[in-house]
């Protein structure tokens with residue numbers, strides 16, 4: 001793939017822009033805010049409303065204009081594809097149109113998804129790449145009402161800029177309790193004995209069980225659920241060991257659990273309880289080889305994901321007696337086939353993925369996911385985002401104006417590149433009077449990327465897909481953080497003193513933007529009183545607030561030029577909001593930066609070009 005090409009812009013300057021493109025204030029299309037909305041959400045930081053003032057005119061386009069689907073009012077449309085607790089549904093209904101369709105086939109989901117801004121699922125809906133593609137850019141957030149997001153194609157979501165959030169805490173206890181229920185029921189053959197009685201039998205000798213007290217339980221995955229299972233198993237008098245490559249041993253130790261290696265856990269445990277996520281490294285990690293290392297007669301509980309077990313291998317191990325019993329809540333394919341040898345096995349206790357299914361947990365999960373989805377639709381960053389940086393609200397509040405600055409600098413820099421150049425390398429230098437190492441630049445980098453890529457492509461770039469989109473387009477963005485000297489205590493308190501964006505190895509349509517004619521376009525911006533300013537173009541200092549559009553002119557520094565240009569703009573009814581002149585030497589060359597509210601038409605720009613003292617000029621659309 002070639003570097004980003006801007007050749008298509010060659011003849012469009014000075015007025016290139018894309019009228020059709022949506023530009024949302026902060027998180028691009030994660031935010032549905034427009035000027036007319038006044039949602040009451042003061043309790044949380046709302047990024048989009050913070051930035052509405054500085055966003056440009058296309059922000060007024062509402063979501064209705066974007067989509068011609070069934071739901072065409074101002075409110076976002078939310079599809080709930082699996083049973084969700086009533087409290088969560090109520091919360092969602094207060095915010096948008098909610099459709100609960102619990103029996104959609106994959107084809108129906110693909111056919112309908114383009115009408116929705118958000119989709120809420122549990123484990124039963126496969127949110128595949130096809131679904132994301134069928135959404136055609138409208139779907140902004142997928143909410144997983146639970147923990148495991150293995151049913152959501154995270155890579156596709158990220159590539160297509162869709163945020164994925166989950167509800168990771170509300171069902172922990174329910175899952176742990178179900179694990180303990182299965183452990184006890186399996187050890188005492190409760191399910192089998194019950195079925196036997198219901199068949200009219202009384203089989204006391206057949207269903208003699210095993211005791212739990214004093215037995216070794218190996219907890220595989222010592223996260224939220226695993227640690228709660230461990231705690232409860234300790235209460236039952238079991239000796240608990242755990243394996244988890246990422247969990248701190250101190251946490252386990254504090255509840256009397258010893259962390260051991262995978263092999264030690266599986267070879268010493270009498271009972272193994274699985275609590276790790278399903279991913280490429282855990283997929284079928286319980287297989288022929290690992291079953292062979294287990295203690296003969298081991299008992300297995302799986303409340304995690306069916307896919308972590310090779311089910312054929314488990315069947316073999318059950319038949320050979322390596323595994324005496326298994327208690328399974330989850331299956332590689334759900335529901336398993338009716339004649340599944342595993343579910344039908346007499347030594348298997350099976351439940352239909354009930355781990356999270358308590359009334360209490362489902363109400364809590366529903367609220368947790370509804371809040372996360374509504375927050376994401378409002379443009380807030382989520383604390384449970386699976387594919388975007390989780391940035392604390394206080395950091396966001398502080399970085400707010402710099403986010404706007406970053407996007408505008410990206411937009412300016414790319415508009416200064418001459419047609420025919422391919423942009424490959426961007427360097428961003430952040431100067432801070434605080435310890436620059438503490439500066440979290442992920443959002444700023446994403447917004448610079450957005451500013452650079454969006455004007456020259458059809459891509460919608462947001463915090464979710466910025467890095468991916470840059471990489472895909474072979475745009476290398478390097479960052480440097482440097483210490484700045486604070487001139488005032490106010491500067492000292494600012495998280496960022498200045499942001500410099502450099503695009504190297506390109507030609508510029510505005511020669512003065514090049515650093516020492518070195519094929520490096522360089523611009524710098526600062527935030528002054530909460531407003532982003534352009535403060536440097538190439539080697540020239542300027543100072544223009546970035547609230548409207550900007551006209552940059554290089555001129556011979558002589559009396560009358562500023563007035564002349566101002567008159568031309570005034571005659572054509574273009575309001576000048578700001579003007580600044582930067583020069584290196586008196587009466588030599590100067591850069592004039594003019595902020596304009598309206599976009600001058602081509603005739604006006606031509607007239608400016610005809611002013612004798614003007615050497616070159618460029619109109620920058622922000």
Ligand SMILES: NC(=O)C1=CN([C@@H]2O[C@H](COP(=O)(O)OP(=O)(O)OC[C@H]3O[C@@H](n4cnc5c(N)ncnc54)[C@H](O)[C@@H]3O)[C@@H](O)[C@H]2O)C=CC1
Nearest residue numbers: 148175221222223224225244246275276277303304355356
């Ligand atoms: N059956 C059900 O209804 C429910 C199932 N779950 C499932 O339970 C599992 C655990 O959930 P939580 O405890 O909430 O997640 P968690 O993220 O808090 O814990 C998972 C733990 O697994 C560890 N881990 C990762 N790779 C591992 C590996 N290769 N070997 C051992 N440990 C590994 C992680 O370090 C982490 O500590 C997930 O798969 C989740 O989807 C959760 C809730 C309900």
Ligand SMILES: O=C(O)C(=O)COP(=O)(O)O
Nearest residue numbers: 122123124146147148356
């Ligand atoms: O939260 C999880 O990971 C679960 O497995 C719960 O799944 P469910 O929401 O009951 O389909």
